[in-house]
Amino acid sequence: MNNTRATVRKVFREVFDDPTIELRDDMTADHIDGWDSMMHINLIIALERALGIKFATAEISRMKEPGENVGSLVALIEAKVCKG
Amino acid sequence: MMTDDQQRNEFLETYFQADASVRQPKFVGLLQSLKSLSDVQGEDAAATWAKRAVSPVLDYSSLMKLRRFLMPKKVVGGAGNALRLAILGGPTTTQLRQFIEVFLAAEGMSAEIYEGDYGLFRQEILAPGSGLDEFQPQVIFLATGARDVSRMPSIEMGEEAVSELASAELDDWSLLWETANAKWNATVILNNFEIAPGSVMGHYRLRYPAAREHYLERLNKMMADRAAAYVVLHDLQGLAAEAGARSWFDPRFYLEFKMPCGAECLGAYAHSVFSLLRAVVGKSKKVLVLDLDNTLWGGVVADLGAGGIRLGQGSGEGEAFLAFQNYVKELQRRGVLLAVCSKNDDANAREPFEKRPDMILKLNDVSCFVANWENKADNLRSIADRLELKLDAFVFVDDNPAERAIVRQFAPEVAVPDMPEDAAGYVHALALHRYFETVAFTREDTARSRYYSENAQRKEMASRSTDLNSFLASLGMRMKVDTVNELNIERVTQLVNKSNQFNLTTRRYTLAQMREISRSPEWLTLTFSLKDNLGDNGLIGVILAHKREGSMAVDTWVMSCRVLQRGVEHFARNELVELARKRGCHSVLGTYIPTPKNGMVKDHFARLGFVQTGADGDCTLWSLQVDPLLKPLDHFIVREVTNE
Numbered sequence: 001m002n003n004t005r006a007t008v009r010k011v012f013r014e015v016f017d018d019p020t021i022e023l024r025d026d027m028t029a030d031h032i033d034g035w036d037s038m039m040h041i042n043l044i045i046a047l048e049r050a051l052g053i054k055f056a057t058a059e060i061s062r063m064k065e066p067g068e069n070v071g072s073l074v075a076l077i078e079a080k081v082c083k084g
Numbered sequence: 085m086m087t088d089d090q091q092r093n094e095f096l097e098t099y100f101q102a103d104a105s106v107r108q109p110k111f112v113g114l115l116q117s118l119k120s121l122s123d124v125q126g127e128d129a130a131a132t133w134a135k136r137a138v139s140p141v142l143d144y145s146s147l148m149k150l151r152r153f154l155m156p157k158k159v160v161g162g163a164g165n166a167l168r169l170a171i172l173g174g175p176t177t178t179q180l181r182q183f184i185e186v187f188l189a190a191e192g193m194s195a196e197i198y199e200g201d202y203g204l205f206r207q208e209i210l211a212p213g214s215g216l217d218e219f220q221p222q223v224i225f226l227a228t229g230a231r232d233v234s235r236m237p238s239i240e241m242g243e244e245a246v247s248e249l250a251s252a253e254l255d256d257w258s259l260l261w262e263t264a265n266a267k268w269n270a271t272v273i274l275n276n277f278e279i280a281p282g283s284v285m286g287h288y289r290l291r292y293p294a295a296r297e298h299y300l301e302r303l304n305k306m307m308a309d310r311a312a313a314y315v316v317l318h319d320l321q322g323l324a325a326e327a328g329a330r331s332w333f334d335p336r337f338y339l340e341f342k343m344p345c346g347a348e349c350l351g352a353y354a355h356s357v358f359s360l361l362r363a364v365v366g367k368s369k370k371v372l373v374l375d376l377d378n379t380l381w382g383g384v385v386a387d388l389g390a391g392g393i394r395l396g397q398g399s400g401e402g403e404a405f406l407a408f409q410n411y412v413k414e415l416q417r418r419g420v421l422l423a424v425c426s427k428n429d430d431a432n433a434r435e436p437f438e439k440r441p442d443m444i445l446k447l448n449d450v451s452c453f454v455a456n457w458e459n460k461a462d463n464l465r466s467i468a469d470r471l472e473l474k475l476d477a478f479v480f481v482d483d484n485p486a487e488r489a490i491v492r493q494f495a496p497e498v499a500v501p502d503m504p505e506d507a508a509g510y511v512h513a514l515a516l517h518r519y520f521e522t523v524a525f526t527r528e529d530t531a532r533s534r535y536y537s538e539n540a541q542r543k544e545m546a547s548r549s550t551d552l553n554s555f556l557a558s559l560g561m562r563m564k565v566d567t568v569n570e571l572n573i574e575r576v577t578q579l580v581n582k583s584n585q586f587n588l589t590t591r592r593y594t595l596a597q598m599r600e601i602s603r604s605p606e607w608l609t610l611t612f613s614l615k616d617n618l619g620d621n622g623l624i625g626v627i628l629a630h631k632r633e634g635s636m637a638v639d640t641w642v643m644s645c646r647v648l649q650r651g652v653e654h655f656a657r658n659e660l661v662e663l664a665r666k667r668g669c670h671s672v673l674g675t676y677i678p679t680p681k682n683g684m685v686k687d688h689f690a691r692l693g694f695v696q697t698g699a700d701g702d703c704t705l706w707s708l709q710v711d712p713l714l715k716p717l718d719h720f721i722v723r724e725v726t727n728e
Contacts, residue, residue: 014115014145014149015145015148017149017152038178041179041337041341041343041347042144042145042148045144045145045347045348046144046145048347049143049144049145049348050145054336055336056336057335057336057339057340060336060340061340
């Protein structure tokens with residue numbers, strides 16, 4: 001697991017208060033306990049701070065669309081971190 | 085080998101003694117400790133520690149994580165006394181409400197919170213039978229902002245049209261606070277309007293009334309002028325400026341989630357509202373205790389002498405200490421009591437005050453001066469005793485992290501802000517905690533520290549007098565008795581809401597409720613203002629009573645603790661009995677409702693000759709027959725003016 005992925009996992013574990021969470025690319029909100037719209041906001045804010053990135057409004061909107069999953073989220077973050 | 089328990093406790097203790105900069109990297113460890121504590125000893129044990137970790141400088145995610153340990157129950161603390169707070173948003177208020185709960189819990193304040201739906205604040209207040217109506221709020225926080233302004237000027241409008249528009253806009257807002265007050269007697273905390281950067285008119289906006297920024301500033305000014313006394317204004321615009329416009333106006337979270345400001349500003353926003361709530365219930369801090377060396381001046385006076393310490397014009401460092409002294413002096417003039425707590429020989433500690441003309445703080449600004457070699461936690465306790473105030477009203481400022489750690493550990497009720505190494509940051513480091521917020525400013529506030537230093541003199545006289553009676557006689561006390569009226573109502577409300585110790589029932593009233601009481605013929609209101617040879621004590625006592633079936637029932641009896649043991653209670657009882665008699669009552673009824681703080685008045689009614697007639701749970705009920713043979717109680721106070 002690369003650094004970014006490890007940080008993302010750490011953020012997930014902290015935000016959802018579950019130290020056993022393992023991330024798979026095909027995961028969605030349905031797979032994680034408590035991943036509702038409020039926790040989604042907390043997740044975005046925590047990811048931005050932990051990784052020093054900023055999501056664009058359009059990217060935040062897209063996260064809620066069908067077909068989006070942990071894989072696409074990590075890919076988006078990795079692209080931002082590389083550019084950074 | 086240390087056990088897990090010992091390791092965890094050691095970690096927690098070190099964490100809480102450390103400053104913010106040291107704590108930050110240990111935050112993950114803190115969460116782990118809290119979690120294991122919660123598993124082993126239960127949620128309450130974890131909550132006790134989590135409270136102490138809450139700070140307005142924490143980031144969004146850290147506050148959310150701490151919240152888990154603070155919010156196991158819906159209502160924090162005793163539900164019976166909980167403040168009924170409604171939060172009504174223009175934008176969504178979920179996270180704001182969550183953080184306000186965090187700060188309330190950390191302060192040990194209990195509240196029952198009603199949260200309106202996003203954008204429906206007008207309907208909640210104006211529509212009959214709304215959820216808010218059912219909730220019957222005591223305090224309403226209108227979490228609105230510039231986006232909730234209904235009328236914006238168009239760019240071609242002239243001064244007159246803009247002025248009319250602004251006036252119509254303000255009419256809408258005053259309808260809200262007037263309705264809230266008329267329906268529920270509620271105190272309304274109202275945001276002003278925050279002004280986003282990016283002016284279409286550029287700097288010309290300053291001279292152009294129809295410019296958005298110009299117009300919002302006008303609304304803010306008009307709101308401050310027109311807001312009724314029961315409206316507590318919250319300076320959202322000031323807060324946005326303080327946080328920095330670039331982080332405050334991060335539009336992404338509004339666009340996606342209708343959040344009121346950038347995520348990392350929400351903690352500061354919630355803390356700012358919390359500090360007003362703390363002021364509304366009279367729990368703002370009252371005393372600022374200051375170290376001397378490297379806190380009020382640069383260097384150690386015992387080594388350098390009064391001439392050698394770094395203070396005053398000519399060096400940046402010296403001016404930084406001057407600026408801090410200036411800030412402290414202004415707080416003192418506003419009614420915050422100052423005390424000194426320094427590790428020094430007394431003579432050395434006083435030398436700069438006596439010899440340096442550039443010292444802004446003078447010895448007579450300080451209500452209690454302690455310089456010795458005892459530990460500072462013990463010294464703070466003795467200062468609290470002398471000022472007759474509780475430690476939870478204290479703030480302790482010291483540049484030395486070791487001293488701060490000792491006070492945090494051994495006097496945990498005291499608020500101890502982290503201070504930076506650079507004196508230039510002192511003002512900000514103290515100000516960011518908003519310890520001394522106030523919702524009113526009365527003449528009594530400016531004179532408060534004088535009362536306390538005069539009281540110290542009185543204590544000295546008492547110790548010299550051989551018996552109490554000759555001491556009391558020597559004071560030459562004169563009492564002015566009055567009703568609650570427009571001239572004293574702000575001070576009365578403040579006293580009723582702030583008094584915790586000499587308070588028989590701890591009933592709190594908003595200014596509007598107090599006004600209603602003062603005008604009602606059913607109610608008897610009494611205020612007491614005391615002068616003596618050493619000075620004016622100001623308004624020091626309030627009794628509110630109402631007539632019930634031929635009896636005068638005491639609803640509220642509060643007195644300032646600084647006039648205890650001076651016969652004021654006897655004087656007040658005589659007045660009360662006399663007025664009850666005049667109104668045709670055959671008895672005076674009293675109730676004592678115990679709280680953790682008012683144990684000192686447990687036997688108040690017994691001491692005044694009342695007979696206990698019953699008990700209702702923890703409360704005790706008392707009665708005093710008003711018959712012609714009832715003798716007045718002895719005292720040494722001359723009645724000055726009669727109004728009734």
